[in-house]
Amino acid sequence: MRLPSRLRLKESRDFARIRKEGSSQAGRFFVLALLRDDSLADFRFGLVTGKKLGNAVQRNRLRRQIREIIRAARSRIRPGFNFITVGRWRAPAATYAELEQDWLRLARRAGLLQNEPRP
């Protein structure tokens, strides 16, 4: 399953809108915020890795790992959502398995995941 950058949220007003009007779930390593948008055929997502998380190398690495988690779960993500994932300060020290477990738990609780994979 591919994950091109076309699905990325890039504009500041999108992020602000989701944080203001959407709902959010907080876990050990991430904060997941999402907002329904039925005009979308697919979903769109944004990533936030603030300066508290470390230097550029650590932030880039975390972002890639989140991207990989979303790519792996893409077939089960319900369409019609904009969501953003914010890294928390503990995340750079965690392993990939820990990050994936935490993110999936948040996504399930937020109702982002469906049980049956989409074709």
Place this chain on the structure above:
RNA sequence: CGGGUCGGCCGGAGUGGUCGCCCGUCGGUCCCGUUUCGGCGGGGCGCGGACGGGAGGAAAGUCCGGACACCGCAAGGCAGCAUGCCGCGCGCAAGCGCGGGGGCGACGGAGCAAUCCGGCGUCACGGACAGUGUCACAGAAAACAAACCGCCCUCCGGCGCUCCCUGAGCGAAGGUGGGCAAGGGUGAAACGGCGGGGUAAGAGCCCACCGCUCCGACCGCAAGGAAGGAGGCACGACAAACCCCAUGCGGUGCAAGACAGAACAGGAGAAAGGCCCGCCUGGCCGCAAGCCCGUCGCGCAAGCGGCGGGUGGAUGACUCCGGGUAAUAGUCGCAUCCCGCGCAAGCGGGGGUCGGCGCCGCAAGGCGUCGUCAGAUAAAUGACCGCACCGGAGGCCGCGAGGCCGAAGGCACAAAAUCCGGCUUAUGAAGGCCGACCCACUCU
């Protein structure tokens, strides 16, 4: 010769599988235009398409300099800033390399000491008789000489002492005038040091040695050094205080700047006033709006880099420099025309002209290289799994020396953002080179 510790320098991180990200080219597919129905052109893409390419030595910090762009075209002056021993080399500059000179520091040696010599380390190392300023506390005195305690002489004084007692001699405290700077002690720093002579006491007052200042044969391209002579000493420190001298620098920064589309809103013409990115000499003038998003700038470029072999010089290695060889040169800039697509910026293709440099050829004309292939923009270059490597908790075998298995964990610092040169800081595995020290061995 071997081993070890510490420091410096070079060196930039193994391998396989599955999946993914960004850019380019070529396909595939859908749509649009056109069509002589074969195609052609363009645009889009969600294709589990193909091929090629895809972070660093510091990409970092932003401490300097340059390119480039704009601003008043950049001229002069003021202000401000930067640099600062000498020579050579490289460089546009910042700066770097090598050599030399001088200062300072601890150490070693000589000497009674002052001081001198030596190698090592280190230095932002122009100027303190151009001027101004500062030097706290302590101390008598802190920058130009002076004198608190003190030493000495003269005179006054005279409560004391001695003697052969109407007298004579000695004389404390205190005071007047004068000479001196040895000693005291303070301080970061006190107007030379040590020894001798000299003197009422002293003093470079005189002498030897040393230091200092001036002159200086001679040496050196120079910074500077210096035999010798003279002066008896006068000349404190701070310019990373103001400053002076010399040299250099216009300012702002790719969010520079150019353009396109869309959106938005009134007012005015003179004057007042405003603007021109330190100020002046000097100019200009409708105001407001201008974010974001998109296109360009933006990477086929610099006489740029890499590989192999050999040589001379400097250096501790690294490295740097000189000359030669490999080695062979068709590209660049600007203007302009045509076609297609796109709302447009622009993109793609083609033609011709002008200018510049270069190889081959008489000429028309032709030619070809080891590479130059990061270009994102909420920002690509990775994720996961395995094997290597380090690591050794713990376990097993053995009488023992020792051998075998092996978990956790680890596998640096850190990621382009307009480009380039330097500086600084971080880290630096394996392997290699150099220096200092220690141990062992051999020889003397």
Place this chain on the structure above:
RNA sequence: UACCCCGUGGUGUAAUGGUAACACAGGAGAUUUUGAUUCUCUCGUUCAAGGUUCGAGUCCUUGCGGGGUAA
């Protein structure tokens, strides 16, 4: 990415190159029957490391940390 500022007790501010000062807060003590008030004492690597200087919070260099601006 580029540029510009700032670092002094727990907090907010001072300090011509010469003993780091003031207020509030905290702690201990005194006064008071107790408390408040008042008084005394206490609390510092001046962000770090080098350098200049006799002497550095101050001057210089390099780092570290924080903040700001970019119609």
